Amino acid sequence: MAFDWREFHAFAERLLEFGSEAAYRxxxxxxxxxxxxxxxxxAVRNNCRFDPTVEAGLHKKCWGAYRKxxxxxxxxxxxxxxxxRESRVxxxxxxxxxxxxxxxxxxxxxxxxxxxxxxxxxxxRYPLP
Amino acid sequence: MSAWxxxxxxxxxxxxxPPTEGGAxxxxxxxxxxxPLGGCAQxxxxxxxxxxxxxxxxxxxxxxxxxxxADVQAFLRVRPTSIALLxxxxxxxxxxxxxGRIKTVRLxxxxxxxxxxxxxxxxxxxxxxxxxxxxxFDESWWLRNCNRSDGIVxxxxxxx
Numbered sequence: 665m666a667f668d669w670r671e672f673h674a675f676a677e678r679l680l681e682f683g684s685e686a687a688y689r690x691x692x693x694x695x696x697x698x699x700x701x702x703x704x705x706x707a708v709r710n711n712c713r714f715d716p717t718v719e720a721g722l723h724k725k726c727w728g729a730y731r732k733x734x735x736x737x738x739x740x741x742x743x744x745x746x747x748x749r750e751s752r753v754x755x756x757x758x759x760x761x762x763x764x765x766x767x768x769x770x771x772x773x774x775x776x777x778x779x780x781x782x783x784x785x786x787x788x789r790y791p792l793p
Numbered sequence: 794m795s796a797w798x799x800x801x802x803x804x805x806x807x808x809x810x811p812p813t814e815g816g817a818x819x820x821x822x823x824x825x826x827x828x829p830l831g832g833c834a835q836x837x838x839x840x841x842x843x844x845x846x847x848x849x850x851x852x853x854x855x856x857x858x859x860x861x862x863a864d865v866q867a868f869l870r871v872r873p874t875s876i877a878l879l880x881x882x883x884x885x886x887x888x889x890x891x892x893g894r895i896k897t898v899r900l901x902x903x904x905x906x907x908x909x910x911x912x913x914x915x916x917x918x919x920x921x922x923x924x925x926x927x928x929x930f931d932e933s934w935w936l937r938n939c940n941r942s943d944g945i946v947x948x949x950x951x952x953x
Contacts, residue, residue: 721908728944736936743931743939747949750901750911757902764952771920 669705672698673780676773685762688769689755695776696752699745700726703783711793723749729791738790741782748772748779846873849880856883857896857912865898868907874942879912882935882948889930890914897951909945916950923950 672694679691704726707714712729714722727749730742751772754762762768850869853876859865869876879898886896895915900907916923927950935948 721903721906723903724908724945731939731944733940739936739939740931743936743947746909746947749903750899750947750949753901753903767920768952 669698669701670780672701673773673776676776680770680773683766685765688765689762691769692755692772693752695773696748699748699776699779699783702780703727703730703745706783707791710789710791712791713793732792733790734792735787735790737782738786741779741786742791744775745779748776842873846870846876849873849876853880853898856880857898860897860899864900864907865910868900868910869898872910872942872945875910875946878938878942878946879910881938882912882946885930885934886912886914886948889933890916890926895953909947912946912948914948914950915953917953920952923952926950 676691676695676698679687679694681687700723704722707726707729712726714725714729724746727742727746730738730745732742733739751768755769850866853869857879883896886894897913897915899911899913901909901911914923914926916926927948930948939947
């Protein structure tokens with residue numbers, strides 16, 4: 665039975681309740697991966713080819729496939745999800761002070777739910793191979 | 794000689810006097826640049842491009858704060874189209890977010906190296922108004938330009 669990546673999102677929501685910096689940062693990260701893995705599987709199903717041996721940056725390539733469109737909803741989804749990626753990298757790797765972290769974590773977890781709905785509502789042809 | 798006592802042009806006056814080298818009418822032909830591509834001409838051309846890139850990079854640094862300055866410069870120097878895109882974005886950011894916002898250039902990596910560059914707008918107000926400004930920026934300019942520079946550039950807000 666394949667793992668349902670949406671469970672990462674449910675877990676991110678629970679993490680928010682802990683109220684610590686580690687929990688907020690982890691919530692951002694889990695929420696992002698919930699979205700990324702759903703988007704990745706969809707792109708692979710649509711025959712998008714991502715060769716991990718050719719060049720670094722599979723996440724960037726995944727969202728790049730969505731950004732290419734040509735459907736405007738697909739482009740917007742790619743741009744917005746790539747923004748969540750930037751926040752995830754910051755939450756996971758940057759030890760500097762994260763101002764307004766709680767606010768941002770709550771918003772990102774909400775955003776990811778909306779983005780996942782937008783992903784599911786996309787025309788099945790997208791992203792194009 | 795014609796009936797009018799004028800020399801026939803055809804017979805007596807040469808139509809064309811080819812100038813001889815050293816003669817009064819001699820005009821040297823311009824020297825054609827026969828240097829093969831990859832010679833001095835190409836070096837000059839590349840020099841101009843590098844100069845233009847550095848000027849653009851300076852202009853970018855007047856507009857944005859560079860996070861990890863040396864890394865940002867090294868990353869962007871080999872991606873001049875990204876520099877141009879970030880510079881061009883500045884005016885659209887001002888329109889969408891209001892003038893005087895602090896803008897930062899940030900490199901983003903996902904485990905296996907730096908993969909993209911973000912223009913980050915510092916946002917001291919509510920998250921809702923920040924999202925509205927970002928949506929204005931997207932609609933007015935960014936979504937039509939987001940695939941330039943191989944899609945390695947993006948923009949986001951940071952709550953401060």
